[in-house]
Amino acid sequence: MKTLHFPSPIQSITFDEHHFYLKRDDLIDSDFSGNKARKFYYFLQHDFPDVRKLVSYGSAQSNAMYSLSVLAKMKGWEFEYAVDHIADYLKAHPHGNYKAALDNGMKIIQKESISSSYPKSVLFIEEGGRQQEAEFGIRALAEEIVAWKEENDITQLNIFLPSGTGTTALFLQKYLPSNRVYTTACVGDENYLKEQFLSLEKDENVHPVTLSLDKKHHFAKLYKENYKIWLKLHQQTGVEFDLLYDPLGWRVLLAHPEVFSIPTLYIHQGGVLGNESMLPRYERKYKDIDKDIL
Numbered sequence: 001m002k003t004l005h006f007p008s009p010i011q012s013i014t015f016d017e018h019h020f021y022l023k024r025d026d027l028i029d030s031d032f033s034g035n036k037a038r039k040f041y042y043f044l045q046h047d048f049p050d051v052r053k054l055v056s057y058g059s060a061q062s063n064a065m066y067s068l069s070v071l072a073k074m075k076g077w078e079f080e081y082a083v084d085h086i087a088d089y090l091k092a093h094p095h096g097n098y099k100a101a102l103d104n105g106m107k108i109i110q111k112e113s114i115s116s117s118y119p120k121s122v123l124f125i126e127e128g129g130r131q132q133e134a135e136f137g138i139r140a141l142a143e144e145i146v147a148w149k150e151e152n153d154i155t156q157l158n159i160f161l162p163s164g165t166g167t168t169a170l171f172l173q174k175y176l177p178s179n180r181v182y183t184t185a186c187v188g189d190e191n192y193l194k195e196q197f198l199s200l201e202k203d204e205n206v207h208p209v210t211l212s213l214d215k216k217h218h219f220a221k222l223y224k225e226n227y228k229i230w231l232k233l234h235q236q237t238g239v240e241f242d243l244l245y246d247p248l249g250w251r252v253l254l255a256h257p258e259v260f261s262i263p264t265l266y267i268h269q270g271g272v273l274g275n276e277s278m279l280p281r282y283e284r285k286y287k288d289i290d291k292d293i294l
């Protein structure tokens with residue numbers, strides 16, 4: 001079994017003249033990294049002697065799908081993934097997470113509904129890794145942050161990360177009770193995120209703080225402001241962020257300077273392989289953008 005790079009490094013960055021710490025979960029490993037590596041860490045670390053096959057479902061370009069294909073390969077399991085739709089273009093020209101998962105041996109099937117009862121030889125994983133086992137790897141992430149704070153005599157620290165299902169933000173807040181975890185809803189709206197938090201934890205007092213922009217935001221839509229901040233982040237920090245979650249994350253964070261009035265740690269949750277499909281779309285749509293004046 002290959003070794004993963006834990007703890008992931010934390011670096012100092014300056015963005016728009018503000019100082020931030022950046023937790024590089026994107027660097028855990030070249031294949032198994034980021035948010036989904038944390039969420040699926042439980043399955044990597046435990047033995048499943050009866051399991052022969054991993055089954056999951058979701059979108060044909062998801063980060064979870066790719067990370068599960070890596071997990072299955074590492075474990076020697078078959079991997080079957082159900083989608084309700086694959087775009088014709090993607091089928092004809094595989095790229096990004098989809099291609100990488102196919103290269104890892106993923107068997108993709110198109111079907112409307114998925115069964116939830118399987119024999120013992122099958123490990124079934126919910127869409128996006130939204131499940132209790134995620135707590136195991138996110139707790140390890142929290143412990144890395146606690147150890148780093150102690151080593152560097154950092155007493156005050158805010159944490160920021162963008163959310164999809166909110167599973168990561170919620171469990172991080174649970175294991176970092178003396179820090180505030182801030183997040184923003186990227187996939188659904190604030191009400192959706194609150195429901196997700198409540199389904200995992202009834203006590204609202206221990207939920208992360210959800211921030212947002214005044215304007216409504218749709219997931220995976222090509223906003224010029226998102227592209228601009230992504231380019232600017234790359235120019236100023238040299239770091240490639242993901243194009244689905246991080247642009248909104250950084251826009252929301254910069255719009256709330258009260259958060260970074262004390263030292264603030266931003267969590268880079270990986271997902272850059274997905275840029276292979278998002279970036280060409282942005283480049284086509286905003287080809288006249290002047291990269292010298294972002």
Ligand SMILES: *Cc1c(COP(=O)(O)O)cnc(C)c1O
Pocket residue numbers: 034035036063064128162163164165166167168169242245269270271
């Ligand atoms: C899955 C994912 C998220 C969202 O994580 P949740 O726990 O669902 O909130 C954020 N960023 C990246 C890069 C992801 O892959």
